[in-house]
Amino acid sequence: MKKFFLYGLLATAVLLTSCNKEKSYSIESTVNDKINGFIWIGLNNYYLWQKDVPDLADGKFANLSDLYLYFNGYSNPETVFESLLNRPTDRFSWIVEDYIALENSFQGINLSNGMEFGLVLYKNKSNNLFGYVRYVIENSDAATKAVSRGMIFNTINGSQLTLDNYNALLFSDATNYTVGFADYNDGNPVSNNTSISLSKIEIQENPIAITKVFTEGTKKIGYLLYNQFARNYDAQLNAAFANFKSENINELILDLRYNGGGSVSTATYLGSMITGQFNGQLYSQEVWNDKIKKAFSADSFINNFKNQIRNTDANGNVILQESIQSLGLNKIYIITSYSTASASELVINSLSSYIDVRLVGKTTRGKQVGSVTLYDSDNLQRNGANLNQNHRYAMQPLVLEISNKDNKNYPNGIIPGKTLPGIELGEDYTNLGVLGERSDPLLESTLTYITSGLKTSNKTNTTFEFKEVFNSKLATPAKDNMFINFK
Known part of the structure; x- marks a missing residue:
């Protein structure tokens, strides 16, 4: 799959060749000036909505002096980056100040206590939140302290979680906090006087969490x-x-309820593992900005089913090459939730053009756009010449929209039983069961659906629709990102 290396090929020359870099800058440039320049150049080249942002126009600045002075009044690089985005259409671009942490997060390495959770508004319509434990990562602090799936909590360090304070309480730079657990109490949890202190360390989570076979x-x-x-x-x-x-x-049941996305190439491999009979046919297609579309041939923007995994490092060296183990299935059942996003939605959408895809769960996120990681170097890549050693800022801007072979995607999410056949069924906070076991209501309903065709739903049993506002994965550097790698 050919990917895009533009810097030096395209009209960044509008800026870079029309000025003599530092020579025309009368005041000594600061580190922030350099970062601001990197942000503008990267977005001017690659941003999906470049033509819709006046400040990203090719002729906006005569030289780097103009650019540096224009952004000199901004308080930090984050505000410069935000000022250049096409909000609210763009919901997902972001910038990080430590690309090492971002790179680690793409590999499942994060600073974590191992308690993965969702945050939900109380039923009483207050701003209070409660957390529910989705699962616990092996070999983490939470695992050693008997935290388990289904536990409810509502305080951190003795303070009630609310819409206003959850970020500061749970996702600050502090590596320790005390979790106050609670009883569900019909959606308005009350303390049960149990608390556990948890510590964050850098741990790596294996994303292939559970595999098993049921015989029915x-x-x-x-x-x-x-x-x-x-x-x-x-x-x-x-x-x-x-x-x-x-x-x-x-x-096959593919459980993506907690999968916020990741690599487009891995999503293509996964689709090929599930099928196999469509090798070489169109899996997904990408739309980039006008600059990139003009610079590359049409086949640069397509991803085909594969029969082989071939991964390379940043220098083009092959690090993995092996035949794909394909199942040749014509039908699949996928468990979803609002946390099912980006590359997860890509798999659902792309497969639905070829095989019978059935869903059990809730509406997915609706993230049909992808990004690349841009660094402050001469070619905006990690291995580029003159990588700036004075900072670790990197950008993850949206650069592409992706669809299936029928040019369809679903920016409002994929709805079980409506967009595709299936069952609309949410998590029951009073009975989450055990992941991978029939005590898990979503898994049990999927197994019943497969064996009998019966659709069971909790909609008739629950008249109140809880609002989940955040989850622990969204606080990691990788977030719910879908990305491609430059090749």
Whole structure:
């Protein structure tokens, strides 16, 4: 899959060749000036909505002096970056001040206590929030202290969680906090006088969380709980499918309820593992800004089904090459939630053009756009010449919109039972069950759906629709990002 290296090929020359860089700048430039210049140049080249932002126009600045002076009054690089985005259309571009943490996060490495959770508004319509534990990462502090899926909490360091304070209480630079647990109390939790102190350390989470096979009569049903499209786990993902193949499964449940996305190439490999009979056919197609579309041929913007994994590093060296273990399925069941986003939605959308895709869960996020990581170097890449050593800022701007072979995507989310066949079914905070076991209501409903065709829903049992406002994965540097790698 050909990707795009533009800096020096395109009209960044409008800025860079029309000025003599530092020579025309009468005041000695600061580190922030350099960062601001990098932000503008990167967005001017790659940003999906470049032509819609007046300050990103090619003729906006005569030289770097003009650019530096224009942004000199901004308080920090974050405000410069934000000023150049096409909000509110662009909901997902962001900038980081530590690209090492971002790179680690793409590999599942984060500073974490291991308690993965969602935050939900109280039923009483106040601004109070409660958290529910989704799962606990192995070998984490939470795992050693008996935190488990389904536990409810409503205080941190003795303070009630609210819409106004949850970010400061849970996601500050502090590496320790005390969690106050609670009883559900019909959606308005009350303390049960249990508290646990948790500490964050750098840990790596294996996104291939659970694989198993259920035998139901003549059906052998594979189950995979997959939590991030992390390229460094492509070999392990392929091995999981090799095991499914050896078990001769004839149905597959792909659980993406907590998967916010990741690598487009991994999403393409996963679709190829599920199928296999469509090798070489169009899996997804990308739309970039006008500059990039003019600079590259049409086949540069398509991603085809593969029969081989071939991953390279930033220098083009092959780091993984092996045949894809394909199942040849014509139908798949996928468990979803509002946390199912970007690359997860790409898999659902792309497969739906070819096979029967059935969903169990809630409406997905509606993130049909992808990004690249841009660094402050001569070619905006990590291995580029003159990588600025005075800071670690990097950008993750949206650069592409992606759709299936039928030119369809769903910016308002994919709805089980409406957009695609299936069952609309949310998590029951009073009974989350055990992931990978039939006690998990979503898994049990999916198994019933497969074996009997019956659709069970909790909509008739619940008249109140809780609002989930945030989750712990969104606080990681990788967030709910879908990205491509320059090749």
